[in-house]
Amino acid sequence: MRAHRTALAALTTALVATGCAPVTADDVQGGPRPVGEVTMVVPFGAGGGSDIAGRAMAAGLTAADPTLSITVDNREGGQGAVGYSYFLGKRGSTHHLLATETSLLSLPAGIDVAFSHRDFTPIAKVGEDYTLLVARPGSPITSCADAVEQSKQRRVLAGISGALGPDAVVFTLMQRRAGADFDRVPYQSGSETMAAVLGGHVELASLNPSEVIGQLRSGRLTALCAFAPQRYHYPELAHIPTAAEQGVPVSFAQFRGVIAPGGLDPRARQYWIDLARRYAASPAYTDYVESEYLQPVTAFGDEFTAYLRDNQRLLADVVGR
Missing domain, CATH: 3.40.190.150 (Bordetella uptake gene, domain 1)
Structure with a gap:
């Protein structure tokens, strides 16, 4: 860093x-x-x-x-x-x-x-x-709260697009406010970070909806939570719970x-x-x-x-x- x-x-x-x-x-x-x-x-x-x-x-x-x-x-x-x-x-x-x-x-x-x-x-x-916490389908991590708890017990790799990007801020807030302990892997862009999740090189990423909507539609990725103060009103995203709903008090835009x-x-x-x-x-x-x-x-x-x-x-x- x-x-x-x-x-x-x-x-x-x-x-x-x-x-x-x-x-x-x-x-x-x-x-x-x-x-x-x-x-x-x-x-x-x-x-x-x-x-x-x-x-x-x-x-x-x-x-x-x-x-x-x-x-x-x-x-x-x-x-x-x-x-x-x-x-x-x-x-x-x-x-x-x-x-x-x-x-x-x-x-x-x-x-x-x-x-x-x-x-x-x-x-x-x-x-x-606001960003979404995403993982591959079939991941042992199935929610935002689950991500926090598993990071305390084992090594969980989280991809970030730059040390000062909004996704890095989100993971820092999860660490400070919920006690998470992720190992961060930096990439040059959101697209590289998404590719790392898809390829199994990291388990998690925090990506903007517009970056990841195609992968969510195709079922190649799943959204675990939204780091927003309330759920999205867009039909494609309305089912995704907020981090706060899962006991993780993090919201950052x-x-x-x-x-x-x-x-x-x-x-x-x-x-x-x-x-x-x-x-x-x-x-x-x-x-x-x-x-x-x-x-x-x-x-x-x-x-x-x-x-x-x-x-x-x-x-x-x-x-x-």
């Missing part, structure tokens, strides 16, 4: 030193509101949940204001650190947005990076993404949202907030939320800022250095 954090810290320090520090005024597209082309930075690779969120928000915001053209720019690496460090250099720009999620908080809490959520302008939280660069003109900030509200009231937003099995919990502007502040405290306690 220490080596992993050191490598990430070195990466982000190098990024800032080699040109990702705040840019000059000539490079900034400032002003009261954006006009024309806008870039939506996604700090992860194509095809994952963050990429899907970024593309859905880009399309939805464009539909809400057809005078804009929003393109997606994937800048992956360092569990999101590369993209956020690049975005740090767009201070004051009205023509850049970033599809944000929990790494905005977990990276500064867990390693030395040059940014925190306070360096950016929160625009909107568009949903919450990866949020999905959008931020603008720091130092933004207040008029541009209000423009983006108003546009995000229009998107959240549109059929396109409903389609995105339902296709990804999100909880449609929104927050805008100052409310989103307060959410980030409160969750930063939680993550600092769970993954803090």
